[in-house]
Amino acid sequence: MEKLPVEERYIETNGVRLRVQITGHGTPLVMIMGLGAPGDKWKHNYELLGRYFTCIIPDNRGAGGSDKPEVEAYSTDEMSDDILGIMDAIGIEKAHVMGVSMGGAIAQLVALKRPEAVKSLILTSTYASPSEAFAKALGFLAQFRESIDPGTLKQLNLWMTYGQYTQMHHPQKIERSIADDAALPGTMPDYAYRAQCRACLSHNTAERLNELKMPVLIAAGAKDLFMNMEKTMELVNGIPQAEFYLCPEGGHVHQWEYPEPYDSIVLGFLLKHDQMVL
Numbered sequence: 001m002e003k004l005p006v007e008e009r010y011i012e013t014n015g016v017r018l019r020v021q022i023t024g025h026g027t028p029l030v031m032i033m034g035l036g037a038p039g040d041k042w043k044h045n046y047e048l049l050g051r052y053f054t055c056i057i058p059d060n061r062g063a064g065g066s067d068k069p070e071v072e073a074y075s076t077d078e079m080s081d082d083i084l085g086i087m088d089a090i091g092i093e094k095a096h097v098m099g100v101s102m103g104g105a106i107a108q109l110v111a112l113k114r115p116e117a118v119k120s121l122i123l124t125s126t127y128a129s130p131s132e133a134f135a136k137a138l139g140f141l142a143q144f145r146e147s148i149d150p151g152t153l154k155q156l157n158l159w160m161t162y163g164q165y166t167q168m169h170h171p172q173k174i175e176r177s178i179a180d181d182a183a184l185p186g187t188m189p190d191y192a193y194r195a196q197c198r199a200c201l202s203h204n205t206a207e208r209l210n211e212l213k214m215p216v217l218i219a220a221g222a223k224d225l226f227m228n229m230e231k232t233m234e235l236v237n238g239i240p241q242a243e244f245y246l247c248p249e250g251g252h253v254h255q256w257e258y259p260e261p262y263d264s265i266v267l268g269f270l271l272k273h274d275q276m277v278l
Contacts, residue, residue, distance in 0.1 A: 004050045010065075013085025014078065019065030020086055021057040024050025027119065027274050028092045030110075031057045032083060034101030034125075035138075035196050038064025040184050044256065048263055052271065053096065058086055060103070062192035064184075070191055073198035076102070080109035087117065096270055098122035100255065101226070102196065105203040111212055112205065120215040120273040122266060125224060125252050127231045128206040128238060134226045135201055142197040146190045154178065163223040163251035173257060209238030215273045216242040219262060221250030243269065 006023040021039055023046055031042045031049075039057035046055040059066040060079055083106060087095065096119050099107030104126025111118040127134070137160060145153060158174055159167070166173055216239050220232040236244050245265045247254035255262040 003047065011086050011089045013089055014081045016061050016067040016069065016082065018061065018067065018082060018086060019059040020090075021046075022054065022090075023057070024053055024055045026053045028087075028090075028095035029053035029055050029270065030083060030087065030092075030095050030097045031055055032097070032099035032103030032106050032110075033057075033060060033063070034099070034103045035200060036063065036188060036193055037181075038184055038186055040064065041181075044259060045263070045266075049267065049270070052267065053274075056086065056090065056092070056095070058083065059186070060106070060196070062196050063188055064186040068189055068192040069195075071195060073202065074195045075199050076105045076109055076203040079106045079199060080113060083107075083110050084114060084117075093117060094119055096120045096122070096274070098124065098266070099126065100124040101126055101252065102200050102203075105200065105205070108205045108209075108212070111214060112208055115211070115214060118214050120217070120270065121212065122217045122219065122269065123235060124219040124255055124262075125221060125227055126235070127203075127227050128209055128234050129204045129231070130201055131226075131228050131231045133228060134231075137226060138197045138200055142194045145193055154181075160225050161252040163221060163249050163254065163257060165223070165249040166251065166257045170257075177256065206234060206238065209235065210240060212239045215269070217245065217266070217269045218242050219245045219247070219255065219265065221247045221252060221254035221257075223249060224252045224254070226252045
């Protein structure tokens with residue numbers, strides 16, 4: 001299958017210069033990445049989805065080729081304004097929006113701030129309010145990022161994000177992930193990683209979930225150490241008429257551990273809601 005061309009732009013908005021990749025054709029689909037990674041991490045997904053949609057893939061502030069303000073903390077509130085600024089700069093009036101982990105938290109606020117601009121919303125491995133376990137894990141990663149050998153820290157992070165079944169029976173998937181991550185562009189300074197961690201920890205939309213009236217798909221891994229089922233069900237029960245996909249053996253990155261069912265569910269959801277008049 002021939003690869004789609006990817007255009008790279010730099011957009012200034014909300015006081016920062018943000019790297020944005022655009023590929024594909026069709027209705028816009030904004031894809032928001034999670035903690036510590038550039039938008040390139042979506043590569044597998046946008047190579048598929050770009051055949052049906054125009055994929056807009058930003059690097060969040062602090063990551064990849066985007067600006068990395070030297071402040072104590074970012075917030076999902078300002079990062080959602082970054083996304084809305086990108087949409088305005090490109091001229092997008094209405095789009096599907098999807099986000100993973102921290103990106104899902106940002107996506108919720110994009111939809112809450114400008115619901116008329118969101119055709120549908122896909123929330124993967126994410127949350128409305130952080131669990132105690134998630135808070136402790138991020139606190140550890142932020143605190144020791146500078147003092148732990150990068151290779152050891154990477155192994156620790158992989159242990160926390162991949163499901164145990166994958167670790168025991170499909171270690172080649174993790175090895176491929178390590179190689180792919182090594183090729184990602186941009187270096188994330190420790191201060192920027194900590195600032196993104198603090199954005200994750202300060203996020204809370206739990207009391208506003210019932211305002212999300214657009215079609216919503218929630219995708220989760222049953223073995224996710226970060227987002228436990230209580231926090232997943234907070235989203236499922238709080239969002240009116242949300243659709244729910246649960247990957248039985250999946251961890252926090254189930255969309256890359258078990259891509260086939262995730263891709264099928266996501267593409268089917270997007271196509272079903274693409275032509276709806278909302």
